[in-house]
Amino acid sequence: MTIVSPSHPLDPLTPSEIRHVAEIVRATRSPDDKTPRDYIFSSICLKEPHKDKTLAYLQSVSEEAAALMPEREALVILIDRPSGLVHEILVSITDEKVKSAKTLKNVQPTQHVLEMIEAEKIITKDPSVIEECRKLGITDMKNVYADPWTVGYHAQFKSSKRLMQALMYMRTSPDDNQYAHPLDFVPIYDVNAQKVVEILRQETSEASKYDRPTVPLENHQFLPEHIGVENLRKDIKPIEITQPEGVSFTVRGREIEWQNWSMHVGFNYREGVIINNVSYKDKGNVRPLFYRVSVSEMVVPYAHPKEPFNHKMAFDVGEYGLGNLTNSLELGCDCLGSIYYMDGVCNNLDGEPWVIPNAICIHEEDTGLLFKHTDYRTDKAHSARSRRLVISQIVTAANYDYGLYFYFYQDGTFQYEVKATGELNTQVFAEDENPAPYGTAVAPQVVGQHHQHLFMMRIDPMLDGRLNSVAQVDVLPSEYPVGHVENPIGNAFSPITTIYSDTTEAQAHGNLESSRTWKIINESKLHPYTKEPVGYKLVSPNTPPMLPKPGSLVYERAKFATKTIWVTPYDPDQIYPAGFYCSQSPGDDSMGLPAWTKEPQSVRGRDVVVWLTFGLTHIPRVEDFPVMPVETCGWALKACNFFLGNPGIDIPAAQKGTSKRVNGACCA
Ligand code: ABN
Ligand code: CU
Numbered sequence: 001m002t003i004v005s006p007s008h009p010l011d012p013l014t015p016s017e018i019r020h021v022a023e024i025v026r027a028t029r030s031p032d033d034k035t036p037r038d039y040i041f042s043s044i045c046l047k048e049p050h051k052d053k054t055l056a057y058l059q060s061v062s063e064e065a066a067a068l069m070p071e072r073e074a075l076v077i078l079i080d081r082p083s084g085l086v087h088e089i090l091v092s093i094t095d096e097k098v099k100s101a102k103t104l105k106n107v108q109p110t111q112h113v114l115e116m117i118e119a120e121k122i123i124t125k126d127p128s129v130i131e132e133c134r135k136l137g138i139t140d141m142k143n144v145y146a147d148p149w150t151v152g153y154h155a156q157f158k159s160s161k162r163l164m165q166a167l168m169y170m171r172t173s174p175d176d177n178q179y180a181h182p183l184d185f186v187p188i189y190d191v192n193a194q195k196v197v198e199i200l201r202q203e204t205s206e207a208s209k210y211d212r213p214t215v216p217l218e219n220h221q222f223l224p225e226h227i228g229v230e231n232l233r234k235d236i237k238p239i240e241i242t243q244p245e246g247v248s249f250t251v252r253g254r255e256i257e258w259q260n261w262s263m264h265v266g267f268n269y270r271e272g273v274i275i276n277n278v279s280y281k282d283k284g285n286v287r288p289l290f291y292r293v294s295v296s297e298m299v300v301p302y303a304h305p306k307e308p309f310n311h312k313m314a315f316d317v318g319e320y321g322l323g324n325l326t327n328s329l330e331l332g333c334d335c336l337g338s339i340y341y342m343d344g345v346c347n348n349l350d351g352e353p354w355v356i357p358n359a360i361c362i363h364e365e366d367t368g369l370l371f372k373h374t375d376y377r378t379d380k381a382h383s384a385r386s387r388r389l390v391i392s393q394i395v396t397a398a399n400y401d402y403g404l405y406f407y408f409y410q411d412g413t414f415q416y417e418v419k420a421t422g423e424l425n426t427q428v429f430a431e432d433e434n435p436a437p438y439g440t441a442v443a444p445q446v447v448g449q450h451h452q453h454l455f456m457m458r459i460d461p462m463l464d465g466r467l468n469s470v471a472q473v474d475v476l477p478s479e480y481p482v483g484h485v486e487n488p489i490g491n492a493f494s495p496i497t498t499i500y501s502d503t504t505e506a507q508a509h510g511n512l513e514s515s516r517t518w519k520i521i522n523e524s525k526l527h528p529y530t531k532e533p534v535g536y537k538l539v540s541p542n543t544p545p546m547l548p549k550p551g552s553l554v555y556e557r558a559k560f561a562t563k564t565i566w567v568t569p570y571d572p573d574q575i576y577p578a579g580f581y582c583s584q585s586p587g588d589d590s591m592g593l594p595a596w597t598k599e600p601q602s603v604r605g606r607d608v609v610v611w612l613t614f615g616l617t618h619i620p621r622v623e624d625f626p627v628m629p630v631e632t633c634g635w636a637l638k639a640c641n642f643f644l645g646n647p648g649i650d651i652p653a654a655q656k657g658t659s660k661r662v663n664g665a666c667c668a
Pocket of ligand 1: 147148149150314316320325396397398399400
């Protein structure tokens with residue numbers, strides 16, 4: 001076998017590497033184990049080298065580079081069936097051997113999409129499920145669909161069995177919108193035993209005359225073939241995005257250069273796109289900014305207090321993996337303009353490479369004005385248009401779809417945006433029931449339950465070097481009363497900066513009232529004008545608090561999301577803030593951010609990692625159905641006393657290009 005290994009230490013595993021790693025692992029199994037379904041390959045993923053080694057290699061000069069290339073390693077997670085034993089196997093690709101192997105009980109690795117597809121087939125053939133459907137008047141099981149989520153919580157089995165809760169729907173045709181036809185029962189499925197073990201049913205309220213809600217049969221469609229060509233709008237003229245001279249970025253392997261920025265694009269089954277080694281060329285001087293940035297976890301707590309809905313708490317990163325959920329993107333609709341695509345490489349359950357073509361879209365976008373000024377005396381005006389480099393993926397998390405966008409701007413801003421779209425996760429309610437206060441009736445008998453989407457960004461900075469600090473900045477009215485000599489007419493206010501000293505202090509909530517932001521700073525590098533440390537400020541307008549109460553299972557399992565910001569010292573093994581084995585986790589603070597921050601550790605002037613929770617509280621609207629218009633949330637890192645002025649000052653004046661006036665006389 002020819003194994004193609006890349007030359008960048010953070011490049012994802014190639015298809016041939018995945019194949020080779022699986023071969024090495026298979027060879028270690030006893031002959032009895034070798035039938036493919038006796039065990040499944042949950043994940044095969046690059047084990048990233050330590051930052052010291054990666055940076056030493058990347059900063060080396062070409063003659064010494066080969067010797068400094070870090071060892072190439074893969075982490076393989078196997079699940080034995082039906083025992084459910086989990087094997088963590090570290091393989092050296094460089095040395096073509098297993099380096100270590102550990103067997104674990106009572107942990108549940110991420111749930112693979114292919115496990116879900118397998119589960120749906122078995123669930124819809126299960127006699128007890130067929131009987132439930134029959135009672136609801138559904139006799140043709142080919143119209144029945146199951147979205148198998150991880151169980152979320154199971155009082156009896158906890159994490160000892162690999163369990164799914166299947167949210168059940170019906171379709172009236174193969175491409176029908178199933179979320180218009182929710183069913184009222186939830187099979188619990190044992191993944192490793194491949195069987196349904198229990199069926200939960202939602203109860204109608206006491207006041208309802210129905211024992212069970214009937215199945216809502218009205219269709220609510222959004223696909224054009226269902227809407228009908230004759231009903232589609234005819235008043236939209238084309239907008240074409242053209243770049244007649246090509247794009248302004250260059251790609252070498254997975255390294256991109258654009259408008260003084262450079263970065264590396266990583267990808268894995270779990271976090272999806274990872275942005276590595278970001279730097280900005282400041283007047284010819286390359287200044288390091290961020291070592292590694294990714295969405296390291298998210299949680300979607302649902303508000304309904306009763307069974308079976310109180311099991312709904314989706315950790316889409318830790319339970320499913322954003323990489324595994326990634327779409328193959330379509331030119332012209334998902335991505336508009338001149339696009340550079342990268343594939344995503346994951347693995348299937350047999351350990352074969354599973355390639356998602358066109359998983360990552362890289363392109364430039366016009367974003368309106370970057371700056372403008374008019375001299376009101378002379379009418380002399382100058383404007384520069386802003387454009388951004390976009391590196392994005394779109395994931396489908398069963399009903400929901402998330403567009404995930406990294407943006408780089410010409411003024412040194414680095415931004416992240418989530419576009420939440422797709423389908424509400426719907427439930428049925430009886431004709432005489434009212435879904436308030438935990439849901440909105442988005443159609444007759446169809447409820448969109450209230451929930452939150454809380455994302456955690458892991459930001460590993462290296463602003464002008466690896467030793468950084470993090471400060472909280474609150475803008476507050478002056479401490480002096482009106483009339484005081486320091487505040488004679490009472491208008492004074494100022495930013496109050498608190499530099500976090502340790503991991504216990506560095507846990508804080510967002511605060512709109514004080515316009516709270518955070519600053520990542522390098523205290524060893526003072527800005528020549530401000531005489532203060534150079535920095536980047538971290539801003540997010542989307543920092544809702546986690547609403548489930550302390551003590552609730554979801555609060556305890558998703559502790560990471562109960563604070564807006566955390567800072568920890570860099571540790572290469574601390575990537576997943578709800579724990580590596582987040583699925584069916586007990587929520588006992590034994591892993592993830594709560595465990596890593598139990599003891600106070602200094603975070604000032606150290607190699608630190610910043611963890612930011614941002615997101616949305618989603619009270620569904622009728623207009624979110626049958627498909628949800630994009631709702632956005634995100635954050636930005638803005639240069640803050642880092643450069644010697646606006647870094648975009650050298651952007652040439654905008655050209656008229658293909659723009660033309662459509663009314664009156666053209667401006668000559
Ligand atoms: N939103 C929960 C989920 C995500 C991915 C796959 C199944 C379920
Ligand atoms: Cu939502």
